Each structure stands twice: as structure tokens, then as C-alpha cells.
Amino acid sequence: MTAPLWRNREFNLLWTGQALSELGDGVALLAMPLLVLALTGSPVAAGLVGTAAGVARLLCRLPVGVVVDRVNRRRAMIVSDLIRLGAFAGVGAAILLDRVTLPIIVALAVVDAICGSLFGTAEHAALRSIVPVAQLPLAMARNEARSHGTSLAAPPLGGFLFSLAHFLPFLGNAISYLASLIGILLIRKPLQSRAGREEGEGGYAAAIGEGLRFVLTNPFLRAVVIISAPLNFALTGVTFAIVVTLQRNGTAPAVIGVAGTLVAAGGLLGAVVAPVFQRRLSLAALGRLICWAATLLLGVSALLTSSIAAAVPLALVVFLGPACNAALFGHQAAITPDRLQGRVLSVMFLVSNSAAALAPVLVGVMVSSWSGAAAIAVCTGTVGISALVATFGSGLSTVPAPVEDAREEDHQQPVASWQGRDGQP
Template sequence: MTRPPLAEDAAGTPVTGRPPSLWRNRDFTLLWSGQCLSDLGGSMADLALPLLVLQQSGSPARAGLVGTVGLATTMVCRLPAGVLADRFDRRRLMIACDAFRIAAYALLTCAVLAGAAGLPVILAVVAGSAAATALFSTAEHAAVRNLVRPDQIATAVARNEARAYGTSLAGPPLGGLLFGVGRALPFLGNTLSFLLSLAAVVCVRRPLQQLREPKAQGAGASAGQGVRFVLGHPFLRTLLLIAAPLNMAFTGMIFAMTLSLRDSGVPPFLVGLAGTIFALGGFLGAFAAPALQRRLRLPTLITLLCWTTAALMAVSTLLTTGVLAAVPLAAAVFLGPTANASLFGHQAAVTPDHLQGRVVSVVLLAAGSAAALAPALAGALLARWPAGTAMLVFPLLVTVAAVAATCSRGIRTASA
């Protein structure tokens, strides 16, 4: 197993000396800032869309359909997005995705103002935007190694984690506030956020991929090449075994905790506070990730985090009737960004540039599919057993990831 040498950048140009701060990396900071705004707008819209459907129809089932359609579209588009991100110019793909999302949400804003935003219109916007977002995020993830030095990849991933948690904290309250002022405002804000994202991508100077010869390989064969590379690489194969149960466990625990608190008579405000505590744990953890990475080698870090997360989740199952249950779970979420930064940073380092999009799509598809199943699993478990007993399934899933991290040769031999 090899990774790009610390003495060369993604294009093979020698680099020496201590790396400058990522804040001084113009291109990475431009892309990161644009996506901060884009993610914020997306978080606002994600809250406002089901509220709009609920207000129009009075049907929680129809409101839930919005989220289901978006998630299903994202999962279906993951592998094709990886093929496209490796086959075509990533910058042009990202610009096209932003242009499409600008048009979609501008039309939705106009439809809401005109009173013509029926369920079919909303679902069409959600599905189209989810497909564009799946392609954009895959291309962006694949492009990171071309914007930063190899020894800064993990730090860049950690910064992206901070972005995601930060916008998940700020977006929903802002979206609710804007929706209360005017139903079209969250969607107008999302339109503007995509416009600023588009401007940021256009202003990035460096190429987002290495030069390579075009190939006539079919889409199916191209996607299969990415799958074979992942399954044939010891580290990436283990990454699947770690990422899938971890994502399912976190999603399932948070969903089950929310249902359990509400079922125990906890007021909705406090249930919402628990969700804020979860997100805050991840937000703070993203800032701590670089320091933890500097002090611990990757194998030690991943095994420690997995076992610690399993223990913290087990503690949460003992506190299922009060908001205090969110505290150990938030501590587990605090460790998540460090694990993601280390694992996905190393993934970017060991994967050739021409396979980045496909490898990313395979890993995200596995992790995302597992997370998508978690709410249904949590609901079925809570319907059959008491909350504390039902939720033990999720720390057990993390234990599976911990065993994989402990025993895997791919993790043990990975360099920090």
C-alpha cells in the first residue's frame, strides 16, 4: 500500500518546508467558503420544504415524502456521480450543478410566491436538487487532494466536517425564522447561496483534477472499476466495514433518542435542545480533530475512537428518559469528525486521482445506505422492546466497526 509522498503535491511538484495554514490557501478557502454558504442554504431549505408541504396539505406523510425522495435520489445517483466526476472536468460539472440548483430554487421561489408550489413541483425540485448535490459533493470531495498538500488532506477534510456541523447548527433555526416571515424566503436564500457557490467555483484557479487520457470505457464498467479498486485495497475495504456500521449507529441512535425522549413526555423544546447538543458535539469535535490527529497515529486513533464511541453509546442507553442522554452521545459525536478526517484523508491519499470520484461514491453509497436504513431499524426496535434495550443494537454495531479497526491489516499498516 502506498500514498503520495509528502515531498510532492497532487501534480507531482516537489514541495518543501512547513505547510502554510489552509486559511492562506486561496483556492481551498474559496471553495470551502462557497460551500459554507451553499450548505447553510441547503439546511434552511431542508427545514422549510416539509413545513411548506405540511402547511399546504396538513399531511405529515406527504411532508415526510419530501425527505424520502431527496434521500433516495441521492443514493441512486452516488455511483453515476463518481463515474462523471472521474470522466469529465470537475470544475465544469460543479458549475453546471450550481447553475441547475439556482434555476430550480428560483423557480420554486416564484411558484411559492404565486401560490403554485404544489407537491409535484416540490418533489421535482427536491429530486433534481438532490441529484445535482450528489454530483457536486462527489466532485468536490474528489478535488480536495488537488487543492492542498498531501500532508494537509486530513486537515482539509476536518475543516469540511466543521463546515457541515456548523451549517447544521445555524441552518434550521434560520430557515424556520425566514419561513415564519415569508414562506418563499428560505428558498430565495438557498438560491442566493448557490449563486455565491457558483461564483466561488469559477474563481478557483487550480485544476481540480490531473490530466489524463479520455477512455471509451462504458459507464457500467467504469463504476465497476471503482468498486473493484475499493474491494481490492486492504485499507479501503476496511473503511467500508467501519463507515457503514458507524453511520448506521449514529443515525439510529439520534433518531431513537429523539423518539424515546418524546415518548417519555419530554417537551418538544427540550427534544430540540438534545438535537442541538448532538450537532454542537460534532462542531466542536471538528475543531479538535487536527490536534488529535497530530498526537495519535491513524491506527491508534481509529481503534481508540471506535471503542470509545461504543462505550459512550452504551452509556446513553441507560439515560433514555431525559435530555442528559444527549451528553454521552454528543461526546461520541465529538469524536466523529476526527475519525472521518483520518479515514477519508487517508482514502484521498491512497487513491489515484483518476479513481477519486468512483472510490468516494462507493464509500459514501455504502455509508449512506446504512444510515438510510437506521430510522426504520430504530422504529422497529422501539416498537418491540423498551428504549434502553432496543438502543443497545447501535453500540453493538459500533463494536463491529471497532473489531474491524482492531483486527484489520489495512488499518494497522496505514501511516498516520
């Protein structure tokens, strides 16, 4: 009999360490542009930091997938934490000594983005080695709750620490990486199977090609990518459109902040109840539900752009997100061979998030040229593409069975399949 997830020592160590690390990340994410504004007074310079981090994250996504499959994942995570710990501690010291400059902050943002992509991909890939396949969707749901909870708590904490002393958010993030590092070191089980370790035959292009082929030739994974790209674009675009439109209408910044809190709270609540959705709905039903609900609710947001009420329908969509993400990516982890986990995740993240990265620019143009309501309406139309694919495509309904990796003596936990309510594996 499989033990409850809350008694899984390795998962709890990883989860707790990453909860602290993500809280530190959120604190630093707020502090970086504030520090640049304090140094330069330039919004453009502050935006440069975020842009540099985004570009670095995008460029390293595929290489990171190869690294995660070809090196020891535990070591990759440890090295990533050590580098970020040193980088944030160093910048904190530079602030104390009044030696910090814009290039230093940009370099910090780039290093953080690259190491964060490496650690995040390795963590996601390692779940299959420490969590039984039957519990992967629940583990993903708890990770979703962690992310939404820290995103809700980090901004006010970051603002408070920055107001006390500019170096405190950076020192706090360095300490959070130390907590993450300790958690990884305490995990006893290997974070990848010996049989699944990619030995590195062939070059980088061949390795990436194998990951691409696995995603594109698998009907389920292909459907997830096609559905998630327009959906992520729409959610990012609508969030940006609401903020810009409220600001143009003269809404107080504190009120705009309430809108953001509503959305974050919707995600946190959705992560808490995600296991209920997973027990009662199949993968296909969850995918169709969020797509059609988003199409309807985002359309309602387009009618409410004059007030923060526009954030309420968006919060309801975000409420459904954790259950869908946990179920779909939990099954992705189950059906992907261990040796391909990093590359498959990198391909899926790259395709799914690239469209979202373009959303603020495109939506900004639409808001300036037309209106916030028109921009949200266009975003709603893109979600309709996801809804049609989820409904009439066969990918979500053709759910492959989990793959069993040979685990030898380093993996003693059983590998069991799990089923949705409709009996699909």
C-alpha cells in the same frame, strides 16, 4: 516549504462558497417539510419529500462517481450550482404566485439531491488538486467544522425566514448557490490533473467495476468501509431512538430540540480540535478510539433514555467523529489516483451510508416492539463489530503511501507524504 492552509487561495474560495451553500441547504431542508405541511397538513406528504430525496441520492451515487471521473469537475460543479439556483429560485417564485404544489416540491427535492451528490463528490475529489497531500487531513477537518457549524446555525435561521415569508428560505438558498458559483469561477487551478482524467474507455459497468475493485482490494479502504457502515448505522439509529423515546415519554419539543443541539455542538467542537487528535494519534489509533468509545458511550445512552441526558454520550461520540473522518478520508484522497477519485468516493459513500438509511425504519420497529433502551443496545452491538475489525484487522495498520499523479503544467504544487505519530505513512 508548503504555505499554511489558511493562505491557500483556492481552498479558501471553495470553503467559503460551500459554507454559504451548506447554510442555504440547511435552511431549505427545514423549510421543505414545513411548506408541505402548510399546503397539505399531511405528515405523510411531508415525509414523502424526504424519502424521494433519499432514494434519488442513493440511486445516483454510483453514476455520479463515473461522471466526476470522466468530465471536467469544475464544469460539473458549475452546472450543478446553476441547476439548483434555477430550481430554488423557480420554486420561490411559484410560492409568491401561489402556484406551488406537492409534485413541484418533490421534484425540487429530487433535483437538489442529484445535483448535491454530483457537486459533493466533485468537491471532495477536487481537494487533492488544490491542497498538498500533507495538508489533506487538515483540509478535511476544516470541511467537517464547516458542515457541523452550518448544521447548527441553519435550523433556527430557516425557521425564522419561513416565519417571515414562506418563499424566503428558497430564495435564500438560490442566493447561496450563486455565492458557491462565484467561488468556483474564481478558482484558478484545475480541479483535476490532465494525466488523471478518465477518457471513458469501456462502459459504465466497467468503470464502476474498476472503482469497486480498487476499494475491495485495498486493505485500508476495505477496512474503512467495513468499520464505517455499522458505525453510521448506530449513530443514526441512536439519534432517532432518542428523539422517538423522548417524544413517547411526553418530553416537550423544545427540550428535544436541546438534545439535537447538544449533538450538533459536539460535532462542531470536535471539528475544531480535530487537528490536535490528528497530530497525536495515528490513523489506526483514531479508528480504534472512536469505535471503542462509541461502544462504551452508546451503551451509557441506553441507560439514560428517560431524559435528554441520553444525548450527552452521543454528543461525545460525535465529538470524536470529525478527527477520525478527516484523517481517514484525507488519506483516502492521498492514496487514490486522481482518475479514480469520484468512483472510489461513490463506492465508499454508498456502502457507508446505505446502512444508515435503513436505521430509522429498523430502530422505529425496535422502539415500538421493545423499548428505546433496547433499540440503543442493539445499535451499540453493531458498533462492537466496527471495534473488533478496527482492533484485530490489519487494514487500518496497513496504511499505503500516497500516490503521486503526473500533474504536468497545470499542477505546480508538490505532492508530499504525511505521517502519523507512530511513523506510519
